[in-house]
Amino acid sequence: MRNVTKTFGTGDARTQALKGVNFDTRLGELLLIVGPSGCGKTTLLSIIAGTMQFDSGEIDVFENRLHTMDKPAITDFRRRDIGFIFQQFNLIPTLSCLENISVPLLLNGVSRRDAEARAREAMKLVGLETKTREHPTNLSGGQQQRVAIARALVHEPRLIICDEPTSALDKDTGAKIMELLHDVAKAPNRSVIVVTHDTRIFRYADRMTEMEDGRVQRVHESYTDYTNEQET
Numbered sequence: 001m002r003n004v005t006k007t008f009g010t011g012d013a014r015t016q017a018l019k020g021v022n023f024d025t026r027l028g029e030l031l032l033i034v035g036p037s038g039c040g041k042t043t044l045l046s047i048i049a050g051t052m053q054f055d056s057g058e059i060d061v062f063e064n065r066l067h068t069m070d071k072p073a074i075t076d077f078r079r080r081d082i083g084f085i086f087q088q089f090n091l092i093p094t095l096s097c098l099e100n101i102s103v104p105l106l107l108n109g110v111s112r113r114d115a116e117a118r119a120r121e122a123m124k125l126v127g128l129e130t131k132t133r134e135h136p137t138n139l140s141g142g143q144q145q146r147v148a149i150a151r152a153l154v155h156e157p158r159l160i161i162c163d164e165p166t167s168a169l170d171k172d173t174g175a176k177i178m179e180l181l182h183d184v185a186k187a188p189n190r191s192v193i194v195v196t197h198d199t200r201i202f203r204y205a206d207r208m209t210e211m212e213d214g215r216v217q218r219v220h221e222s223y224t225d226y227t228n229e230q231e232t
């Protein structure tokens with residue numbers, strides 16, 4: 001990402017959410033992004049995922065040059081290459097958990113039967129195999145979050161983007177999910193980007209990026225680099 005800017009609103013209501021963001025993600029890594037509320041983290045993730053337009057700058061995700069692509073091309077890219085775990089989960093209340101998780105596969109042309117079989121496997125991975133027929137509204141916050149995680153992983157996207165993936169999870173479940181995401185990042189040609197305030201999961205980071213006021217201020221080559229700096 002090079003010099004990416006994004007402004008919301010006009011006149012008095014104008015907010016410059018991103019003021020020229022530069023950073024890279026490496027293949028095979030779990031990159032953690034930290035920073036205060038309102039510094040632009042969700043905006044940044046939405047732009048990388050192709051769900052939000054940006055004003056200027058350049059973004060390359062694998063061989064995709066987002067700044068040169070039209071809407072249909074970006075939609076294809078998003079369906080194929082991106083798994084997104086939203087801060088607010090964004091599950092579809094009228095569908096069962098299994099159907100929610102099948103959606104990314106159906107959008108990619110997988111048959112319903114195969115989609116449901118793979119969705120069932122994904123539900124096992126996040127420990128929810130008994131909830132396939134349940135609707136998301138009947139689940140706890142942490143269970144809904146795990147459905148959202150299964151949905152983001154089920155089509156084996158190359159880039160997985162997670163906005164506070166452990167916010168609704170207890171310590172043990174959060175650790176399990178981070179281990180899962182860390183394993184996913186190590187599969188060939190994958191990367192995982194995680195935004196978090198949860199200090200309990202910092203230790204899963206391969207690198208840490210600090211955002212502040214619409215900019216990436218610093219990149220730490222490891223979690224220990226980051227904690228050493230916090231202490232000094």
Ligand SMILES: Nc1ncnc2c1ncn2[C@@H]1O[C@H](COP(=O)(O)OP(=O)(O)OP(=O)(O)O)[C@@H](O)[C@H]1O
Nearest residue numbers: 008009015016017036037038039040041042043044
């Ligand atoms: N749709 C929108 N319309 C107007 N302003 C917005 C919109 N989305 C975000 N903003 C503003 O852009 C800035 C960055 O918001 P963003 O949601 O990216 O922050 P964040 O770092 O994810 O915060 P948090 O940690 O609270 O989730 C904030 O000042 C926010 O008010």
Ligand SMILES: [Mg+2]
Nearest residue numbers: 041042087163
């Ligand atoms: Mg946010």
